[in-house]
Amino acid sequence: MDMFKKYNVILWDFDGVIMDSMPIRDLGFKEVLKEYPQEQVDELIAFHQHNGGLSRYVKFRYFFENIRGESITDDEVLRLAGKFSEVMLSLLINNDLLIQDSVQFIQDNYQTYNMHVVSGSDGRELNYICAQLGLDKFFRSIHGSPTPKKDLVRQVLLDNNYNNAEVVLIGDSVNDHEAAQHNAIDFTGYNNVHLHELGSYVTSFNSLV
CATH class of the missing domain: 1.10.150 (DNA polymerase; domain 1)
Known part of the structure; x- marks a missing residue:
């Protein structure tokens, strides 16, 4: 958990991070x-x-x-x-597709951090999927396309008046890293070994406990 002790806010990508979709x-x-x-x-x-x-x-x-x-x-x-x-x-309304490693971390820590979803998936579809799978209660808000991810991140930061230094975005793609950089927040890679070279990386959330 030391890896995230400096943060109060975690922004989550969805596809490949929360769901193997x-x-x-x-x-x-x-x-x-x-x-x-x-x-x-x-x-x-x-x-x-x-x-x-x-x-x-x-x-x-x-x-x-x-x-x-x-x-x-x-x-x-x-x-x-x-x-x-x-x-x-x-x-996609299928619990078997959930990535248990990250979902368990979310369930165990959603009261410790302010958590939001910022995804390239369609926003209405994503909210429906999360509600059907019982995930929506863990997040303060769930956002998706057609708004570009960098703009979704910016809006979450503005709407909640977050201190950028206390926010990290967890994602599995270079687009997630670019959205974090664009908004001057930290990025942690997950579920994509090619992101190791970008800095902070989580191999398993279970290992952080």
């Missing part, structure tokens, strides 16, 4: 984009896996504009994101 989200992109060439979808999946903290809205736009070289309207992005959400809600 990335493989399910892979399936979601494949299902929604199944009419497109496999190699293009595979390229999107690679982008998605490397940029876990980005929203599905950004990823669908990337698929069309960067991979297919086509323009796409905001309405079409919203339509695809809606289909994606339907797939997610059918698969």
Whole structure:
């Protein structure tokens, strides 16, 4: 616990940190984009896996504009994101997908720290999933896309008048690290060995007890 003794606030990413949902989200992109060439979808999946903290809205736009070289309207992005959400809600209400290491830490320490979720996942979908799985009671607030993560973090800091020096963001992607840097708060990596080089890293929350 010494690792977090300087903090009063913990901001949590969700996918890959609280829930092992990335493989399910892979399936979601494949299902929604199944009419497109496999190699293009595979390229999107690679982008998605490397940029876990980005929203599905950004990823669908990337698929069309960067991979297919086509323009796409905001309405079409919203339509695809809606289909994606339907797939997610059918698969993610599943306790077996929770990462017990981090969830146990949250359950044991939510009264010690002010905890919030700041995720690239859709905000309404995320609040529903957390409520269905009984996680919502551990967090002071739960935030998701389409608002970019760096803006979500900034809003949480402003709304609660937090001292930045007492806040840490725990995430599993370079996008999480960038959101922390952008807001001048600390970052701790988790569940992604490539984040070791960025500094603070938790291999197991159980080892902190």
